[in-house]
Amino acid sequence: MSDLPGASALQAALSGEHAAIFGYGVVGARTSGNDRSMVMDCQAAHQKRRDALTARLTAAGVDAPAASAAYGLPFPVTSAADARKLAVTIEERIAALWRAAVAPTSGDDRRTAVDALTDAAVRATTWRQRAGSPPTVPFPGS
Numbered sequence: 731m732s733d734l735p736g737a738s739a740l741q742a743a744l745s746g747e748h749a750a751i752f753g754y755g756v757v758g759a760r761t762s763g764n765d766r767s768m769v770m771d772c773q774a775a776h777q778k779r780r781d782a783l784t785a786r787l788t789a790a791g792v793d794a795p796a797a798s799a800a801y802g803l804p805f806p807v808t809s810a811a812d813a814r815k816l817a818v819t820i821e822e823r824i825a826a827l828w829r830a831a832v833a834p835t836s837g838d839d840r841r842t843a844v845d846a847l848t849d850a851a852v853r854a855t856t857w858r859q860r861a862g863s864p865p866t867v868p869f870p871g872s
Contacts, residue, residue: 739827754820818857
């Protein structure tokens, strides 16, 4: 086992990135047009984070959790409105995982956690606007 500060929080964030990628597959199946384009951008961002975090953990000698074959959804997704709501949920959940990784990490890992939290908050805001919801929350990731 490595002495990487915040290793368990980073592992949890990686598991969350796997779930986010899966979730965006569901969102993409129920969207079209500009929403579909945003889904592809969001999914690519999560894939990039997943790949970088997998490499970081592996290089540090820390087990990088693999993706599950499937993930449960928090509610049925049968419409574009449901898909937008799921996208907000995905970003809120990943923001919470990255927020939890800020305190126990240091250096570049902390910078990564802060950047990932910020990116998730921005994506969630955009999805909230598309869903017709109030766009901001007081403390992203809480």
